Amino acid sequence: xxxxxxxxxxxxxxxxxxxxxxxxxxxxxxxxxxxxxxxxxxxxxxxxxxxxxxxxxxxxxxxxxxxxxxxxxxxxxxxxxxxxxxxxxxxxxxxxxxxxxxxxxxxxxxxxxxxxxxxxxxxxxxxxxxxxxxxxxxxxxxxxxxxxxxxxxxxxxxxxxxxxxxxxxxxxxxxxxxxxxxxxxxxxxxxxxxxxxxxxxxxxxxxxxxxxxxxxxxxxxxxxxxxxxxxxxxxxxxxxxxxxxxxxxxxxxxxxxxxxxxxxxxxxxxxxxxxxxxxxxxxxxxxxxxxxxxxxxxxxxxxxxxxxxxxxxxxxxxxxxxxxxxxxxxxxxxxxxxxxxxxxxxxxxxxxxxxx
Numbered sequence: 001x002x003x004x005x006x007x008x009x010x011x012x013x014x015x016x017x018x019x020x021x022x023x024x025x026x027x028x029x030x031x032x033x034x035x036x037x038x039x040x041x042x043x044x045x046x047x048x049x050x051x052x053x054x055x056x057x058x059x060x061x062x063x064x065x066x067x068x069x070x071x072x073x074x075x076x077x078x079x080x081x082x083x084x085x086x087x088x089x090x091x092x093x094x095x096x097x098x099x100x101x102x103x104x105x106x107x108x109x110x111x112x113x114x115x116x117x118x119x120x121x122x123x124x125x126x127x128x129x130x131x132x133x134x135x136x137x138x139x140x141x142x143x144x145x146x147x148x149x150x151x152x153x154x155x156x157x158x159x160x161x162x163x164x165x166x167x168x169x170x171x172x173x174x175x176x177x178x179x180x181x182x183x184x185x186x187x188x189x190x191x192x193x194x195x196x197x198x199x200x201x202x203x204x205x206x207x208x209x210x211x212x213x214x215x216x217x218x219x220x221x222x223x224x225x226x227x228x229x230x231x232x233x234x235x236x237x238x239x240x241x242x243x244x245x246x247x248x249x250x251x252x253x254x255x256x257x258x259x260x261x262x263x264x265x266x267x268x269x270x271x272x273x274x275x276x277x278x279x280x281x282x283x284x285x286x287x288x289x290x291x292x293x294x295x296x297x298x299x300x301x302x303x304x305x306x307x308x309x310x311x312x313x314x315x316x317x318x319x320x321x322x323x324x325x326x327x328x329x330x331x332x333x334x335x336x337x338x339x340x341x342x343x344x345x346x347x348x349x350x351x352x353x354x355x356x
Contacts, residue, residue: 001313001353004038004072005031006237006325007058010263011051012332020051023335027328027342028062032069034346035354038102039066040074040197040235040325045113047267056089063096070100072233074197074325075179077108079127080117082155083134087163087173090135094167094174102233104197105132106179110267119154127153138163139173177233183212190216193226197325199237200300206236207319214320235323236316239301239330242344246304250294253303256331257293306348313353 005028009020028039041058044050052058059071071093078086090103107124108114114121134150141148141162148159167174178189179197189196190213198209213234217227243249297303302312313324326345329338 001316001321002037002323003035003350003354004040004235004323004325005036005069006040006042006074006327007329008042008044008050008327009329010260010332011048012259013048016332017051019335020329020332023338024052024329025062025065027338028069029065030339030342030346032066034342035350036069036326038070038072038235038323038325040072040237042074043076044110044267046116047110047112047263049110049263049267056093059093059101060096063093063101066097066100068100070102070233071097072102072177072197072235072325073104074177074235074237075104075106075108077113077124077128078105078131078135079108079124080114080119081131083131083150083152084138084155084157084159084163086131087135087138090174091139091163091165091167095165097168099168099175102175102177102195104177104179104195106185106197111269112267123153136173139167175233183209186213187216189213190222190230191220193217193220193222193230195230195233195235197235197237199325200239201236202299203315203319206316206321210234210320231320231322233323234321235325236321237325237327239297239303240309240324240326240328240341240345241301241303242306242309242341242349243303244305244344246308249303249305249308250297252333252337253297253301253331254293256333257296258331260331261291261293261296306344309345310349310352313349 007024007028009024011017011020031039039062041055042050043055045053055073055076059073063071093101107128111121130152134152137148138159141159143162150157177195177197178185180186180189181198186196186209196213217230241249241253243252302309328342
């Protein structure tokens with residue numbers, strides 16, 4: 001099992017933004033030095049659900065400070081971006097990280113964010129596919145090829161020349177992944193040979209989804225090398241909190257989880273149909289449908305003493321999962337408690353898996 005740090009800290013308001021961003025940066029650097037193999041960055045707007053908002057900018061700031069960890073965008077939302085600018089930003093991040101980047105994409109799920117960015121939430125899946133099609137055609141451009149004329153629901157233009165800079169190492173485009181909660185999304189990623197980023201399912205569902213994904217990778221005729229690489233960068237996200245005892249962990253988490261749940265309710269209002277599409281209710285998938293904090297934690301988190309958390313991670317072994325993305329700073333929890341949790345995780349949990 002490999003471990004990534006998943007950075008998505010909520011903010012109570014503008015007066016807290018600076019201290020939260022500073023804490024996230026420091027925790028990312030500690031994670032890099034401590035053997036976390038990835039730093040995952042999210043993209044959310046307007047609703048206090050993610051303090052830094054722009055995953056590309058945050059990744060660019062972290063890139064020169066990291067010594068070994070890969071930066072994973074989890075996720076950027078093509079449906080809300082100009083596809084040519086998306087291709088350019090992805091290439092630049094690939095250069096700044098010397099190829100240690102994976103650009104995860106997804107359709108997005110918060111109606112609040114789509115409304116604020118002037119996009120139609122109902123057409124987000126089609127808009128994502130449309131934007132990615134343009135970006136992938138743009139990545140193929142050479143300086144002396146014919147111009148690329150493109151038109152989407154929101155953007156149009158003609159690109160004469162190439163996307164600058166080129167991606168790192170001479171490849172056609174940066175490494176790409178798909179964020180999804182649905183079986184259709186897993187099949188979509190498998191058709192392209194991309195990793196999948198998903199979250200918070202219990203072990204039996206993780207096993208079922210990864211089995212479906214592996215089968216789809218094989219049915220699409222991908223080589224063993226492509227399948228191995230796709231599985232190597234696929235991850236499940238869970239909240240992770242370690243304290244000296246199970247009782248202390250639960251006591252520490254109740255209020256942060258209540259705050260977190262309030263923001264989930266704001267960002268993802270109770271759906272009339274579904275927010276993710278493809279038959280998935282994002283509130284249920286995120287554990288946010290649970291009203292009681294304890295019920296939420298049991299669905300969404302690994303928490304407790306080092307022994308308890310290690311046992312919960314061990315239960316993932318039969319699923320075939322290779323990476324756990326640990327969401328450790330959430331709900332505006334006191335930074336000292338988050339840092340102590342990370343210390344216990346690094347010193348008493350990680351070695352049980354990384355030293356094998």
